Amino acid sequence: MPDIYLDNNATTKVDSVVVDAMIPFFTEQFGNPSSIHRFADGVAKAIKKARSQVQELIGAEHDSEIIFTSCGTESDSTAILSAIKAQPNRKEIITTAVEHPAILNLVDNLEKEGYTIHRMPVDKCGRLNLDAYKNLLSDQVAIVSVMWANNETGTIFPVVEMAEMANAAGVMFHTDAVQAVGKIPMMLQDTKIDMLSISGHKLHAPKGIGVLYLRRGTRYRPLLRGGHQERGRRAGTENTASIVGLGKACELAIEHMEYENVQVKAMRDRLEQGIVEAIPHSFITGDLNNRLPNTTDIAFEYIEGEAILMLLNKAGIAASSGSACTSGSLEPSHVMRAMDIPYTAAHGTIRFSFSRYNSMSDVDEVLKVMPSIVATLRKLSPYWDSINNEPVADPEQAFQPSYA
Amino acid sequence: MWDYSDKVKDHFFNPKNAGAVEGANAIGEVGSISCGDALRLTLKVNEDSEVIEDAGFQTFGCGSAIASSSVLTEIIKGLTLDDALKVTNQDIAAELDGLPPEKMHCSVMGREALQAAVANYRGEEWKDDHEEGALVCKCFAIDAVMIEEMVWANKLRTVEDVTNFTKAGGGCAACHEDIEAILEKVMKERGETFDPSAAPIEKVEAKAEKKPLTNLQRIKKIEEVIMSFRPQLMADGGDVELVEVIGNTAYVNMTGACSGCQMSSMTIAGIQQRLMEVMAEFIKVVPASQMPTSELVNIKEVGHA
Structure with missing residues (x-):
C-alpha cells in the first residue's frame, strides 16, 4: 500500500537536516543560554543564528524583531492581547470570518468581556471586500x-x-501567517505589518515552537512575564533545540522557495485538474487565482468528507476534510459556511496539501483511486440516483428529512 | 481520527443492504443536511404478519452514520414492526461494539429513521422535536440544548446542579467553563445572576414527608405528580399516563409526539426527579414498554387467589 501524505497544512514531517541540527542541543550542548559558563556559550550563539535565519526568511529589518514562542496560537494570543492591553481605550477588533480558531475563539472570548468584534465576511470565492474594511477602521480599533x-x-x-x-x-495590524511563511516569499521590512505569527511545524520544523514577529517600535505588552528571555518580551527558558531546528527549517525554506512555487504547485495543479475532469459534481473552493501553491480544497457534492477520508486512508492516502464529523461539531467548516458553499457540498470538502516531499507519482495514485471512492459513497447517498448515475432531480427538494 | 471499533469499520467498508428496497411499503427519512447526516430507510413489510422482510438504507454521512445505518438494517430484518420498535439507539451502538460519544447521534438517527418508517407504514405522522446542540460534556455525551433545557426546567443555578440533573460535567470537568456559560445565559434570561459560589439545590432528603403512606396513598400521590406534567406535554402534542407501580419503579406510557422522541428520556428524567423530591424516596420512572411481563402474570395470579 502506498504511503502518501497530503496533509501538510495540518503538520509537516521534520526535515532530517533539521533533526540533525537539533540533536546536539539535547545532549552535549544542553546548557541554559542565560548561564555564563562554557556549557552555555554555544547555545546562546546557536539561538542568535536561528534568529537571523528566521529574520531572513520573512525579510525582517532587525533580528530583535523575532520573538520565539511555543506555537502559532501563543503568538496569536500574545499579539491580540498585547494590542488591547497597550491601548485600553480602544474597544474594537477587526478580523475575518474565516480565521483559524486560534483567533476566532480568542475574539469570541473578548466579545464576552465587552469588546466589539468585526468579523469581515467573504464572498463565494473567499475574498474580502476592502471598501467595507476601510469603513471599519477607526480610532476605536485596537x-x-x-x-x-x-x-x-x-x-x-x-x-x-x-x-x-x-x-x-493609525491602527495596529497583525497577521496569522502560519500557512504562508515558507510557502510564499515575504519581505516584512517593506510592509506596514506590525505583528506576524509563525508556527514551526508547518514548515518542517518540530511542533512546539513558534515565532511572533514584532516590528520595532510597536507598542507591546508581554503575555508571559518572568525572566529576561527574549528581551523580557516572552519569559521562560528557551526551547533551544527547537529554536535551532526552526532556524534550520527557515534556511531550507529559502532554498526550496522556488521548488515550492514551481514543482509543488505543478503537482497541486495536476491533481485538482485531474479530479474535476474525472469526477462530475466536484469543484475547487477558494480564490483560484490567488492561493498558496501547495493547497487545494475540493468539494465532492452529495457525499460526506469523513467517509471519503476513511476510504482514502484505506488506500494509503492522508488528507483532511472540512466536514463537521471530523471535528465532532455539527456544522461543517466555518470557512465553507462563510463562502456560502451549499451544505450538500460543504460536508464533502477534502483538502489536499502538498510539500516538497511529495511527487507526481503521489498525484497519479490519488487520481487512480479517487473516482471509485466518490462513486462508492454516492451509491449510498440519498441525493444520488444510482441508476442514471447523476444527482436526483432537484436534490434538496427530493430528500428533505426532518430534523434530528 | 476517531477510534472506531472493527465492527464500525467493517460495516462502513462493507455496508449491508445499501440502496433502496424495491417495492418498499415503509419509508423513514430523518436527519439534517446542515448537520451532515441524513438517512432514508426503506422497508418491505409483510402486510399479514408485519414482519420486516427486507430493509435498505441510503445515507449521507460520516463513517459511523453509514455503519449505524448498515447494522440497523441487519438488526431489524426478520423482526415484526413491534419488535423492531424495541430496538434502542444503545442496541445499535452495542451491535457496533460502541461509538465515540461525539458519534452517538448516528445511532439515534438510525432509531429515529426506524420509528419514522413504521409511522409511515401505519399512516401515522412521525414528529421529532429533538434539537441537538453542540456537544458540551464529552465524557457523557451531553449537548448544550439538553443542558439548557434542564437548567430552564429545573431552575438550576450551579454547575453541581447541572451535573446532578444531566451528568454533564461529572467526568473530567473540562466542560465546566462551558456549563457556566450556559448557566450565565439562562439565568440572565430568568433575570438572575450566576454566582459561582452559590449552594447547589437542596438534596432530596430535606423535603421528606414524615408520615408513612399506605400503598394506595403512595400510588395516588405518584399519579398526582405525573398528572402535573400533562399540561406541559399536551402543549407539545404529547401525553403521559401512569400504568403501574412495582416496588420503586413507576411504569409510564408516553404518547403522541413524546413517544420515542429523544426528549422523552429527558421528560422521564424530569418526572423521576420531581417524584423523588415529592415522595422522598428513590423512584425509577420507566416506559411501560419495558415492563416485565412476568410481573403482570404474578399480579393476575395474586388477584385470583
Whole structure:
C-alpha cells in the first residue's frame, strides 16, 4: 500500500537536516543560554543564528524583531492581547470570518468581556471586500488581525495592502501567517505589518515552537512575564533545540522557495485538474487565482468528507476534510459556511496539501483511486440516483428529512 | 481520527443492504443536511404478519452514520414492526461494539429513521422535536440544548446542579467553563445572576414527608405528580399516563409526539426527579414498554387467589 501524505497544512514531517541540527542541543550542548559558563556559550550563539535565519526568511529589518514562542496560537494570543492591553481605550477588533480558531475563539472570548468584534465576511470565492474594511477602521480599533493565507482553501488575503490601510488609519495590524511563511516569499521590512505569527511545524520544523514577529517600535505588552528571555518580551527558558531546528527549517525554506512555487504547485495543479475532469459534481473552493501553491480544497457534492477520508486512508492516502464529523461539531467548516458553499457540498470538502516531499507519482495514485471512492459513497447517498448515475432531480427538494 | 471499533469499520467498508428496497411499503427519512447526516430507510413489510422482510438504507454521512445505518438494517430484518420498535439507539451502538460519544447521534438517527418508517407504514405522522446542540460534556455525551433545557426546567443555578440533573460535567470537568456559560445565559434570561459560589439545590432528603403512606396513598400521590406534567406535554402534542407501580419503579406510557422522541428520556428524567423530591424516596420512572411481563402474570395470579 502506498504511503502518501497530503496533509501538510495540518503538520509537516521534520526535515532530517533539521533533526540533525537539533540533536546536539539535547545532549552535549544542553546548557541554559542565560548561564555564563562554557556549557552555555554555544547555545546562546546557536539561538542568535536561528534568529537571523528566521529574520531572513520573512525579510525582517532587525533580528530583535523575532520573538520565539511555543506555537502559532501563543503568538496569536500574545499579539491580540498585547494590542488591547497597550491601548485600553480602544474597544474594537477587526478580523475575518474565516480565521483559524486560534483567533476566532480568542475574539469570541473578548466579545464576552465587552469588546466589539468585526468579523469581515467573504464572498463565494473567499475574498474580502476592502471598501467595507476601510469603513471599519477607526480610532476605536485596537488591532486588525487577518490571516495571510487560509488553512483550508489556501486563499491569500491582501495583507500587505490591508496593513497599509490600517497604518494610515493609525491602527495596529497583525497577521496569522502560519500557512504562508515558507510557502510564499515575504519581505516584512517593506510592509506596514506590525505583528506576524509563525508556527514551526508547518514548515518542517518540530511542533512546539513558534515565532511572533514584532516590528520595532510597536507598542507591546508581554503575555508571559518572568525572566529576561527574549528581551523580557516572552519569559521562560528557551526551547533551544527547537529554536535551532526552526532556524534550520527557515534556511531550507529559502532554498526550496522556488521548488515550492514551481514543482509543488505543478503537482497541486495536476491533481485538482485531474479530479474535476474525472469526477462530475466536484469543484475547487477558494480564490483560484490567488492561493498558496501547495493547497487545494475540493468539494465532492452529495457525499460526506469523513467517509471519503476513511476510504482514502484505506488506500494509503492522508488528507483532511472540512466536514463537521471530523471535528465532532455539527456544522461543517466555518470557512465553507462563510463562502456560502451549499451544505450538500460543504460536508464533502477534502483538502489536499502538498510539500516538497511529495511527487507526481503521489498525484497519479490519488487520481487512480479517487473516482471509485466518490462513486462508492454516492451509491449510498440519498441525493444520488444510482441508476442514471447523476444527482436526483432537484436534490434538496427530493430528500428533505426532518430534523434530528 | 476517531477510534472506531472493527465492527464500525467493517460495516462502513462493507455496508449491508445499501440502496433502496424495491417495492418498499415503509419509508423513514430523518436527519439534517446542515448537520451532515441524513438517512432514508426503506422497508418491505409483510402486510399479514408485519414482519420486516427486507430493509435498505441510503445515507449521507460520516463513517459511523453509514455503519449505524448498515447494522440497523441487519438488526431489524426478520423482526415484526413491534419488535423492531424495541430496538434502542444503545442496541445499535452495542451491535457496533460502541461509538465515540461525539458519534452517538448516528445511532439515534438510525432509531429515529426506524420509528419514522413504521409511522409511515401505519399512516401515522412521525414528529421529532429533538434539537441537538453542540456537544458540551464529552465524557457523557451531553449537548448544550439538553443542558439548557434542564437548567430552564429545573431552575438550576450551579454547575453541581447541572451535573446532578444531566451528568454533564461529572467526568473530567473540562466542560465546566462551558456549563457556566450556559448557566450565565439562562439565568440572565430568568433575570438572575450566576454566582459561582452559590449552594447547589437542596438534596432530596430535606423535603421528606414524615408520615408513612399506605400503598394506595403512595400510588395516588405518584399519579398526582405525573398528572402535573400533562399540561406541559399536551402543549407539545404529547401525553403521559401512569400504568403501574412495582416496588420503586413507576411504569409510564408516553404518547403522541413524546413517544420515542429523544426528549422523552429527558421528560422521564424530569418526572423521576420531581417524584423523588415529592415522595422522598428513590423512584425509577420507566416506559411501560419495558415492563416485565412476568410481573403482570404474578399480579393476575395474586388477584385470583
